[in-house]
Amino acid sequence: MDVKDIINPENFVYGKSKVLTDTVMHYCPGCSHGVVHKLLAEVIEEMDIQDKTIGVSPVGCAVFAYKYIDIDWQQAAHGRAPALATATKRLYPDKYVVAYQGDGDLASIGTAEIIHACNRGENIVVIFINNAIYGMTGGQMAPTTLIDMKTATTPYGRSVELNGHPLKITELIAQLEGTCFVTRQAVHTPAGARRTKRAIRKAFENSAQKKGTSLIEVVSTCNSNWKMSPVQANEWMVENMFPFYPLGDLKDR
Amino acid sequence: MNMKEEIIIAGFGGQGVLSMGRILAYSGIMQDKEVTWMPSYGPEMRGGTANVTVIISDKRISSPILQCYDTAIVLNQQALDKFEPMVKEGGVLLYDPNGISRHPTRKDIKTYSINAVDLANEMEMSRVFNMVVLGAYLKVKPIIEKDNVLAGLKKSLPERYHHLIPLNQKAIEVGMQHVKEV
Amino acid sequence: MAEKLLKKGNEAIALAAIRYGADGYFGYPITPQSEVMETLMEEMPWETTGMVVLQAESETSSINMLYGGACCGKKVMTSSSSPGISLMCEGISYMAGAELPCLVVNVIRGGPGLGTIQPGQSDYFQAVKGGGHGDYKVIVLAPASVQEMYDFVGLSFDLAFKYRTPVMILSDGAIGQMMEKVELREPVRRLTDEEIAEKYGHWATVGKQPHRKGNIISSLSLEAWEMEAINLRLQEKYKKIKENEVRYETLLCEDAEYLLVAFGSSARICENTVELAREKGIKLGLLRPITLFPFPEKPIQDLLPQLKGVMSVELNAGQMVEDVKLAVNGKVPVEFYGRMGGSIFSPQEVFTAFSEKFNL
Numbered sequence: 001m002d003v004k005d006i007i008n009p010e011n012f013v014y015g016k017s018k019v020l021t022d023t024v025m026h027y028c029p030g031c032s033h034g035v036v037h038k039l040l041a042e043v044i045e046e047m048d049i050q051d052k053t054i055g056v057s058p059v060g061c062a063v064f065a066y067k068y069i070d071i072d073w074q075q076a077a078h079g080r081a082p083a084l085a086t087a088t089k090r091l092y093p094d095k096y097v098v099a100y101q102g103d104g105d106l107a108s109i110g111t112a113e114i115i116h117a118c119n120r121g122e123n124i125v126v127i128f129i130n131n132a133i134y135g136m137t138g139g140q141m142a143p144t145t146l147i148d149m150k151t152a153t154t155p156y157g158r159s160v161e162l163n164g165h166p167l168k169i170t171e172l173i174a175q176l177e178g179t180c181f182v183t184r185q186a187v188h189t190p191a192g193a194r195r196t197k198r199a200i201r202k203a204f205e206n207s208a209q210k211k212g213t214s215l216i217e218v219v220s221t222c223n224s225n226w227k228m229s230p231v232q233a234n235e236w237m238v239e240n241m242f243p244f245y246p247l248g249d250l251k252d253r
Numbered sequence: 254m255n256m257k258e259e260i261i262i263a264g265f266g267g268q269g270v271l272s273m274g275r276i277l278a279y280s281g282i283m284q285d286k287e288v289t290w291m292p293s294y295g296p297e298m299r300g301g302t303a304n305v306t307v308i309i310s311d312k313r314i315s316s317p318i319l320q321c322y323d324t325a326i327v328l329n330q331q332a333l334d335k336f337e338p339m340v341k342e343g344g345v346l347l348y349d350p351n352g353i354s355r356h357p358t359r360k361d362i363k364t365y366s367i368n369a370v371d372l373a374n375e376m377e378m379s380r381v382f383n384m385v386v387l388g389a390y391l392k393v394k395p396i397i398e399k400d401n402v403l404a405g406l407k408k409s410l411p412e413r414y415h416h417l418i419p420l421n422q423k424a425i426e427v428g429m430q431h432v433k434e435v
Numbered sequence: 436m437a438e439k440l441l442k443k444g445n446e447a448i449a450l451a452a453i454r455y456g457a458d459g460y461f462g463y464p465i466t467p468q469s470e471v472m473e474t475l476m477e478e479m480p481w482e483t484t485g486m487v488v489l490q491a492e493s494e495t496s497s498i499n500m501l502y503g504g505a506c507c508g509k510k511v512m513t514s515s516s517s518p519g520i521s522l523m524c525e526g527i528s529y530m531a532g533a534e535l536p537c538l539v540v541n542v543i544r545g546g547p548g549l550g551t552i553q554p555g556q557s558d559y560f561q562a563v564k565g566g567g568h569g570d571y572k573v574i575v576l577a578p579a580s581v582q583e584m585y586d587f588v589g590l591s592f593d594l595a596f597k598y599r600t601p602v603m604i605l606s607d608g609a610i611g612q613m614m615e616k617v618e619l620r621e622p623v624r625r626l627t628d629e630e631i632a633e634k635y636g637h638w639a640t641v642g643k644q645p646h647r648k649g650n651i652i653s654s655l656s657l658e659a660w661e662m663e664a665i666n667l668r669l670q671e672k673y674k675k676i677k678e679n680e681v682r683y684e685t686l687l688c689e690d691a692e693y694l695l696v697a698f699g700s701s702a703r704i705c706e707n708t709v710e711l712a713r714e715k716g717i718k719l720g721l722l723r724p725i726t727l728f729p730f731p732e733k734p735i736q737d738l739l740p741q742l743k744g745v746m747s748v749e750l751n752a753g754q755m756v757e758d759v760k761l762a763v764n765g766k767v768p769v770e771f772y773g774r775m776g777g778s779i780f781s782p783q784e785v786f787t788a789f790s791e792k793f794n795l
Binding site for chain 3: 275278279282287288289290292314315316317318319320408409
């Protein structure tokens with residue numbers, strides 16, 4: 001059988017989403033961003049809302065999200081994506097607005113913006129990548145860095161005395177009246193990726209139904225800055241991150 | 254001759270100083286004058302009193318902030334002490350003697366008194382005390398016609414207070430009747 | 436005839452926003468400008484024009500809401516006073532970099548720090564020389580009356596969209612709190628989403644249309660050559676603004692031998708100073724810059740042959756005087772008179788200072 005005989009519609013099992021561009025991603029091999037980008041693009045394609053979706057990219061590794069997902073994008077200042085998303089959604093109530101943020105962006109410099117956007121119940125989707133470290137700037141401590149975890153600014157490990165506790169911001173956000181759907185997922189396995197995709201889809205649907213803010217935390221790896229191989233990083237995440245940041249829905253109404 | 258009247262109104266906060274100025278300014282607009290209303294800002298701000306500068310003029314108004322005035326309406330001792338010296342020669346000082354121990358002394362200006370607190374209390378309309386003072390002022394300086402004052406009142410007050418307009422009018426008339434040259 | 440109302444400068448800003456078809460206001464309370472948002476909330480424009488009004492959690496958030504709204508091709512604005520504007524400067528830099536239109540109103544209070552709630556003009560440098568990081572400018576309009584507070588809202592939106600740049604109305608507590616007669620202009624209708632898509636759809640984030648690439652609004656470029664090209668484009672824009680948008684007003688300059696230069700509330704006070712000088716036979720004129728950027732250099736230069744001296748009068752320690760000196764370029768003496776920290780000079784005080792400085 002020739003390869004051309006295999007490439008035909010009956011045999012089609014998987015394809016790259018049309019909402020993803022052909023630009024080669026700058027993410028490190030093994031990074032969760034690429035998978036989450038793909039899931040987001042697939043949801044936009046499947047819901048046929050490419051022309052109605054406006055993305056807000058953060059400062060952090062995902063700053064260039066606009067290069068990879070083929071929608072209109074706003075590139076926000078560090079931490080301010082929920083403010084941009086708020087105005088965009090209020091000015092275009094019938095469009096879909098998704099803010100994509102990392103842990104430094106959402107849980108440190110942008111704490112006020114995310115808390116207040118969620119508390120106002122803005123009908124937006126927030127995707128929150130938590131890999132417990134600042135990736136883009138070279139592996140410094142994040143608000144979500146675990147105790148004893150070594151980073152560029154906690155070379156001897158994070159100490160409570162010096163740095164305080166890791167911030168469970170998603171638990172905080174789940175308490176807010178304005179949020180309708182708050183969940184914590186991971187994309188280290190095909191099953192996890194499928195669950196995350198379902199969560200993203202639900203968040204967009206919530207937005208259409210004006211139910212309030214939906215936030216999906218994706219517990220992620222940063223193998224480069226964790227200084228591990230991708231496989232080790234996934235194992236380390238399961239062993240260390242999941243006990244502190246347990247997966248599952250924190251709120252769904 | 255172009256008319257230009259520069260007024261300072263000063264007293265305690267809560268005496269209706271600012272709103273009196275506002276009604277006066279709005280009345281000026283109703284008479285097609287240029288007006289400015291400038292609250293407690295500028296060189297006259299010290300003294301712990303609420304005050305407002307109102308300018309009513311036929312021509313475009315330059316500085317809304319002044320150092321001397323055609324008329325000073327003063328409703329407490331501090332305001333009297335502060336603004337009596339700032340009345341232009343030949344100008345007008347209008348005051349309520351209630352609570353005043355040191356009375357005006359200048360001879361080169363015209364001084365008028367209005368017992369507005371007593372009058373308003375007697376008539377059980379202490380809320381429109383400031384309108385009694387406004388009436389006294391308009392008697393001394395009839396720069397705005399009565400109809401325009403009424404129109405100014407209407408424009409200044411939110412509609413929910415329009416039922417109080419007759420009371421305000423009455424207070425203005427009482428002020429007009431009782432003002433005395435000292 | 437248009438309706439004439441007695442309004443505070445701050446109230447005029449709010450009424451103008453609705454009537455000039457603003458799409459969104461995002462702000463945070465601070466004295467002495469809180470009446471702007473209070474008036475908007477009382478007017479409830481979302482019921483009439485559909486304008487969005489939102490009290491944000493901070494000035495930082497307000498300016499970033501403007502960023503988002505401006506990305507959408509919408510007419511968006513905020514107002515604040517000095518400390519709040521300091522917080523917004525980061526966002527203004529981003530918007531200048533990303534070439535986004537918006538209106539920021541600064542009702543200045545005396546600084547530095549928490550300062551005072553009384554008026555000042557001590558944010559001139561911040562407004563005109565940048566404020567935030569990077570080589571950028573914003574168009575700065577300085578109203579001197581309540582009517583100008585109203586009118587400049589419309590002008591600001593026109594300029595903001597014409598040049599795709601933030602525009603600032605630089606006012607102060609005196610103009611903000613003062614009441615004057617204001618004539619409401621014929622209302623301008625808000626653009627519909629379809630009209631915005633047609634007018635600005637080639638750059639604004641209104642949802643990616645099949646016939647075009649995704650619109651990306653960003654001030655980021657990691658390549659030096661690319662970032663330099665962006666800077667050159669910005670400078671080209673500022674040059675055009677300098678050529679086309681200088682606005683100013685003169686009072687008795689035709690025969691003036693001396694010139695006061697003052698903006699905003701200072702200019703109002705100086706009008707009176709000019710009257711005082713003229714009464715004494717001194718040929719004093721006033722030039723009031725309406726645009727602080729672009730600064731009216733040439734109008735000042737054109738007057739120089741007849742002038743013996745220039746005095747810049749400001750409610751600060753001497754900021755605009757530097758631009759006056761650049762314009763005068765040493766040809767005649769330039770003096771300065773100012774008050775700080777919320778204190779205001781009287782017309783007489785300015786006249787005395789002027790007479791002393793020029794030995795008149």
